[in-house]
Structure formats: C-alpha cells, structure tokens
Amino acid sequence: MDFSNHVVTTVNLFGFELWITESMVNSWIIMGILVLAAVIIRIILQRRTLQAVPTGLQNVVETIVEMLDNFTVSTMGEKHRNFGPFYGGMFIYILLCNLSGLLPGPKYVESAGYIQFMRPPTADVAVTLALALITFFMTQGYGIKAKGVKNWAKGLTEPMWPLTPLNVIGELANPVSLSFRLFGNILGGTIIMGLYYNLPWFALVGIPAALHIYFDIFAGVLQAFIFVMLSMTFVSSAME
C-alpha cells in the first residue's frame, strides 16, 4: 500500500530541483476544470445575455453565488460582503479538492488497489499550508490596514507585555492548525479508503459506497466549510 505523494516530474529552477508532485498536478486538473466550467457558464449566459428574469442555468449560478455571498456576510458581517468572491472561490476550490477522492484519476504509479482513485490535493500539506498561509497573510495585512501598524503591534502585547511571545506564537499557530486540520482529515480518509480497498473482494460489495459518503463527501464538505469559516473569522476579527 502506498499513500505517498508521488513526484510526477522535476523542474530545474535556478539550480533548485522543484518536484512537480501528484497533488500539484491533480490540483491543476481541478483548477482547469473550474476555469473551464466558469468559461462555459459565462459563454452560455452571455449568448443568451444575462436576463433580468433568470431561467435555468442562470438560476443555478445565481443561487450558488448568492449562497456563498450570504455565507461570507453571515460570518464576517455585512460590511465585509466584498470578501464574498474570494472566499466563494476558495470554498469551491477546497470542496472540489476534497471531493476529488471520489473520482478515478491519472495513474502515476502501479497501485495495488482495484480502482485508482484521484489523490485529493488537500491530502498534501503543501496545498493546505498554501491556503493557510494566504489566510495568515490576509489576517496580518488587513489587521495592519484596519488598525495601523502601531495599534496592530500594540494588540500583540495585550493584555500585558510579558504575554507578547504567547500572542506571537498564537498568531503563528493559526496557519499551522488550519493547514494540519484539513490535511489530516483528508489524508486520514484517503488512507482508510486505501486500506479498505485492499480487503478481499466480498468486503468490497456496497460498503465502500457508505465509506465514501462519510470520508469523502461528509468529511470533505465539512472540512472545506470549517477551513473557510475559520479563515473568515480570523480575517474579520483582525479587522475589528
């Protein structure tokens, strides 16, 4: 059984050997699907021109966009509605990454299992750390923008200055906890599914479907939701 993140190819970048990993390629596939879907939706809607009274596809797209906007507003407040598209995009991306474990994917190595499922990109700490670092930089950046450097730095010394190291560690722990929560949950699901698919054939009738529902769909949707909601909370609380 191999749950590793395989290296598909290597790229030499100014003398540094960058590994293009399985999760990176998978994430690009998912990004490609997202962009393609957006282009197709845009073309279809533009051909009919966006209507004042929506029908069909426009209804679905409007509902999704509005739902993501409302999710942002309910977590961050009405004045931060403009974060809607950013967190909407992030949510859809993480959700598709988490759910990609349901789809058969490209085969990078010989697998022992019967079916080669796609390895979710979020089962790689590099992906989750990237998302968590975006949140971290946004939290600090918007915090400084909203409060000013002086007040932001002063916030780290509260409630009393000897606690400054703890506050700094607390800030730095946020991206770590965010990234490892998502990484651990998705990797855990992937490992359990991989282990289960190595059981004899009679154990593979019907039961994997229920396991997929729990580990891929339930945990996937929940973790995407938790990640985005925590990210929103960090950013909005840094601005208050």
Next chain:
Amino acid sequence: MPRIIGFDAQLLAQTALHIISVLLVIYILYRLLFNPIRKLLAERTERISNDLSEAANQKEAALKLRTEYEEKLANINQEADEIIREAHKKALNKEKATIAKAKEEADRLLTRAQLDIEREQLKAKDDIKKEIVGIATLMASKFVESSMSERVRHQLLDESIKEMGDTTWLH
C-alpha cells in the same frame, strides 16, 4: 522521493507554487463568474427597490389626486353658483358702462346741435338785415327820384342812416 510529509525546502517551494496557483484560479473565477453575477444581482436588487419606491410614490400621488377630485365633485354646485353670480355681476357692470357711454354720446351730440342752431340763427339774421337794407335803399331811391329834389334826397338819406345807428347794423 515519494513521501507523505516532509519539512524542507521542497515544502516551501511547492507551497509558494500552490499559493500562486490558488490566487490565480480565485482571480479567474472572480472575473469570469462571481463579479458579473454579483453585479447583476446588485442591479436587480436596486431595480426592484426602485420599482417598489416608484410604485409607492405613484400610489400616493394617485390617492392624493383622488381625494382632490372627490373634494372638487363635492364642491361643484357651489362652484357653479359662484360662476353664475360672477357672470351676472359682470353683465350688470357692462350694462351700466354701456348706458353711461351712450348718455355721454347723446349729450355730446345735443351740445353740438345747439351750437349749430345758434350759428345758423346768427347767419340768417345777418342775411335778413342785408336784404332789408337793399330793399329800403331801392325803394327810397325810387321814391326820391320821382318826388324829391337832389338836396332833399341827400337830407333824407342822412337822417335814415342816423336813425339806424351803429348798433342796429351790428345785430
């Protein structure tokens, strides 16, 4: 090289590459999908709220107009009486003015006629006097020629002229 997790330069490099990819895909989704749809939704919300407020305004205006007309209908008889009274008053004023004007014109004509009459009278008197003088002269000359001497005739003419005097000639 295959691994589940590792903390080294590879992790940092791959994380950086992922950050760029994620930001790029979020930006593309924002431009292609979220922005136009959000704009459309915002425009629709604004249009609906405008329509609603416009409808409320129009309803208010219609109600106001209805109240106004109802009031007007209730007062219409009173208004009609007012109009008739006004017209009657105007007609009376006009009548008075016309009569006054006619009277004035008649007075003016009468005065002018009287002046004309007086002038004609004067002219007639003058003519009659001229005629009388002519006839008297003629008769006297005839009578004197037949019965008086040259000396007596001259004496008589002088006496007649003296009797008539300056004032008689002027009338």
